[in-house]
Amino acid sequence: MPLRQRAEQPRPRARRRAWRPDRRVLTALSLALIILITVVDILSPSEIHLGPLLIVAPALTASFAGARATAGVALLALGALTFIGTVRDGLTSANIETQLGAQVVVSALIVGLRVLRDRHERELAQVRSVSEAAQRVLLRPLPERIGPLHLASVYLAAEAEAQVGGDLYAAARTATGTRLLVGDVRGKGLSSLGDAALLLGAFRAAAHLHANLPDLAAYLDGSVCWDLAQLAEQSQQARLARPSLRPGVHEAPDEGGESFITAVLLDIPDDGSPVRLIDCGHPPPLLLRPEGITTIVARHPAPPLGLGELTPVEYEVETFPFRPGDRLLIYTDGVIEARDAQRRFYPLTDRVTDWQAERPAALLQRLRRDLLAHVGGRLDDDAAMVVVERLP
Missing domain, CATH: 3.60.40.10 (PPM-type phosphatase domain)
Structure with missing residues (x-):
């Protein structure tokens, strides 16, 4: 029987591990953003408005947490914007009303997208469980x-x-x-x-x-x-x-x-x-x-x-x-x-x-x-x- 011998011994390559931040750290970062933006906005001159930046907090939360956590952070951001409006110009000003309306619409969109993603992840988990069961049987x-x-x-x-x-x-x-x-x-x-x-x-x-x-x-x-x-x-x-195809159209083999x-x-x-x-x-x-x-x-x-x-x-x-x-x-x-x-x-x-x-x-x-x-x-x-x- 023909046999082959190989004796080279190269060093195996090391595998890099991807770093993933903890969810609690990211949640704390979202809350810190709300507090920071609120304080800076209140202390800023009257012509500077940083309240719209509060939408960053629920958007960040949606990237790593579920719909409930995202909705909670969105409510906190909305409450912070309301507090800013109360302290600065009052809730009846056109500027604050516009910011609050835009915040509500964008927050609802972010939470809705997170709900769809959660549903997709649940379906994916079910597919994986079925696949694992098929693997055990087959x-x-x-x-x-x-x-x-x-x-x-x-x-x-x-x-x-x-x-x-x-x-x-x-x-x-x-x-x-x-x-x-x-x-x-x-x-x-x-x-x-x-x-x-x-x-x-x-x-x-x-x-x-x-x-x-x-x-x-x-x-x-x-x-x-x-x-x-x-x-x-x-x-x-x-x-x-199947019905025949139109002239000039060829069926894939x-x-x-x-x-x-x-x-x-x-x-x-x-x-x-x-x-x-x-x-x-x-x-x-x-x-x-x-x-x-x-x-x-x-x-x-x-x-x-x-x-x-x-x-x-x-x-x-x-x-x-x-x-x-x-x-x-x-x-x-x-x-x-x-x-x-x-x-x-x-x-x-x-x-x-x-x-x-x-x-x-x-x-x-x-x-x-x-x-x-x-x-x-x-x-x-x-x-x-x-x-x-x-x-x-």
Whole structure:
């Protein structure tokens, strides 16, 4: 089996933490502004009017507090403007009446906008809770201990408000060991969630039924091909049911039949026998050992799942030793294709070199923080990583 060794050890980049002021400090600042503007306005000459500046206080409060707090500060600002008018010219003057009317209108507008924002934040919180529930059902957390293996996983969704997307992983126990699946659906975010759910369901149902890995891979490929064929048929029927377009107007091509899933399947025996692997167009795993990091490159990689109907596939099993204390890092292309501001790819192997002695969970946390720092906090594609360690 061809193997590659890499030994460079660059220093990991430190991640900057954004400073966020405390809400109590900002609230105190809003109240201080009201007091300051009131005092300065009263002490200023009669031709200088600073009362309209009081609207700054509720506007500032709306940026960090809810509608109730914003309304409270707006009432205080309105009361301060009334006090200024009483002390200086009286409430019956045209100047004060105009200032009070404008203050009421602008304050009502600020509070109304804050109410809409609060409603949007509540809806967003509900969406996040549903997304988290979907993640727990669809992408179940890998057990920390399964047989003689120690597992850890991390998932980073590209969609801003999503917790899951097109990357997937799952583990299943068999009579002789543990089977592991890590995959990546073409596309990203919620649009690829259906294909991920299909493959995970098929793997969990069939992982313990097929005696050898090629049969399992063929079953998974057949399941994906069947589902894609159903989707293509439904899409074709929907196009035929739609009224024809005007001459010269072309319909956008349907990409539903072009979907596929890259995946890596592993069979890890409990007795310490070599690990069996089938790579279906997926990035090669990394084998972490004290003496160095080895990239497990398949000699005969199979095409991605979902393309089996296009060409006959003969799945060939690769094997490699996996001794006690060894760690295996399996990842999706969202990790190695992540780019920084200078469009440089994330150097996964180089980063892992510095932290390969860490326990699986700690290693993934370091990689997660470093990956997000590399891309500036936002990924362009879903990313998943799984670490498997064989215990003594």
